[in-house]
Amino acid sequence: MLRFLTAGESHGPALTAIIEGLPAGMPLDVAQVNGELARRQRGYGRGGRMQIERDQVEILSGVRFGVTIGSPVTLVIRNRDWENWRQRMDPVAGSDTQPVTAARPGHADLPGTIKYAREDIRDILERASARETAARVAVGAVAKQLLRAVGITVISHVTNIGGIWAAADEIRTGDVAAWASRLQSSALNCLDADAEERMKEAIERAGQEGDTLGGIFEIIAFGVFPGLGSHVHWDRRLDARLAGALMSIPAIKGVEVGAGFAYAALPGSQAHDEIFYEAERGYYRRSNNAGGMEGGISNGENIIIRAVMKPIPTLMRPLASVDIRTKQAAAAARERSDVCAVPAAAVVGEAVVAWVLAEALLEKFGGDAWGDLQAAIDYYRRRIR
Template identity: 40%
Template sequence: MLRFLDAGESHGKAMISIIDGIPSNFNIDIDFINNELKRRQSGYGRGERMNLEEDRVEFLSGVRGKNTTGNPITMVIYNKDYENWKEIIGKEPKSEEKIVVPRPGHGDLVGYFKYGTGDIRDTIERTSARETSIRTAVGALCKEILKELGIEIRSKVHSLGNLYDDAVDIYDDTIYGKINKSPVRCYNAEVEKGFIKKIDICKEQGETIGGSVFLSIKGVPIGVGSYSQWDRKLDAILSYGIMSVQGVKAIEFGNGLDLNLRGSTFNDEIIYENGNIKRKTNNCGGIEAGVSNGENIEIKVYIKPIPSIKKDIGTVDLRKKKETSTRYERSDVSAVIPASIVLENVVAFYILREIMNKFTADEFFELKRSINYYRGTVYLR
């Protein structure tokens, strides 16, 4: 079973992961992984920390030369900003140095009471979206493997505030090239200007803004996932992974939130096209009864505004036990743009895990042969 743990703190020495279950003999392109980390750090509205860090991954085990060995893989991303924080992170704080004013919407208050360390700093260090750097690296390795198996994952920003980008075919390379060149990862040039203006206004006002991301996974064969048990349903598994990303508050598969559609128009009619089974539409988002149906898996992910804002809102001082104004911790204006990259890589891990659950293999070429044989014979049953 493919699995991983990650560790590390926002201003600690490094972010680390150990991945178990990656098949042997896969040739890793480390530049691909580092480019995914670079994509995560780019985008309009990013905070000043992105000017400090230049994330690059290092392999400490499980890789010989460029090839995976089948052993557990250890990946590390060193935090450059640690040098500016080591005197704070590396010592026991004095009572007056402890953070006791929680930011509404963050994990500050719940972490303070759950773990009882008496310092919100300990919660901040782990709840920070900095954790998504190592999850992106893990997912990028999985994404590389999926690409070799004929499975591709792409994304775009769907909305920012109340502005929505056009619905387009993101598997058209010309269209997707334009999206990737956009500082806000959208297609429509006028909408791009609107997104940028919204971010600028929020920055001036000491505010943050949320929005949504469109994710699409192409090439997953029919039959991945299962309805035989509730915890094996593919959409449930993907939801679990997506909801674990900081700031995510809702998920939609296909057009599941279009309440105007009736059964006769929502359900995707099945047709034969050039000898293959296809769907006229994809309202279900590529998953039925918890199992992939061969169409693109399409998901919209809704992300809240970042809770660390400069504008004053009410909170409490936990030491003095009285109401006060919130404090500001360095942050971006919007998490939506980098979240689109993070989410691509997060879902890559879960898709590869479910692929490997169906096509069990210890070695990469064995895995590739199994999935190719299945694709060629599944509709002959």
């Protein structure tokens, strides 16, 4: 029963996450968490705020001398700009003399203020901001450390920005380490250097025109053994849980597993991954259209899942909108100025995928103690050989 809650507004004092249910005795490296936070902030096409906020996590509980002790882990990421915002965001007292009242299309602004009966859109946008995903990246970074210790690595790469496709199918069968290092040197987290050049140009152009771009990223989990998730009840299916997690990232509007939407045009005779067996290798496939899951269960192949991000809805040339106080036409307010956040979203995607896999892993193996978990996995690996 691994679970977490996150909290925090974009311009409030801090983002906080509490993770409950980690095994005790697990090494937890803060530097790696900070590394993931830095990866979320990188990326060609990011606006000024990313420079302000070099995120650092502080651990307030659950870890002692770099090792978990079984109790809930608190992660705090301070918002460095907080002092400048205190007057407009004070938790205890005051009032905002300049409420935001022009609802931005494509954001939670309008449905959020309606639902929660707010008169200042800031009450909504502060939490609906993508800043919230920093907390999830921190949480996912912890999950990644858990996974890595049992041989599972989660990486991402960008396959499309603004309609420009990268040719990157090779990664799905490649060697993790090689791909990972190649991605590290890419400004857009993209494997196809030619496509990346064109993507950069498109971002440049969009930026000059005050426009924004969306795109697609792919998450791959290497080293997942068969048996995570389950067919027995709908809410235990690994694909359902991964899809829900990815769709919960702000601006994500679609998710597909393996061949995904291309399955519509594939006849059954070409669609499925035939099964083979060799004594040293165990069961294996020569194709992976299924994206590593069958019947809602991991099947031992790499898990492959993609998500599409809509372009950032805050434009330099604001969209037509309405003032929620006067009900008169108004230009949508500007809150930030990234041109393209797809590479950052991919990092968030890794985080949520890592979380779901860690959750499924602990459900399957229990493991209050790090050694118990390792022993259970070892037993299982021997059993299923």
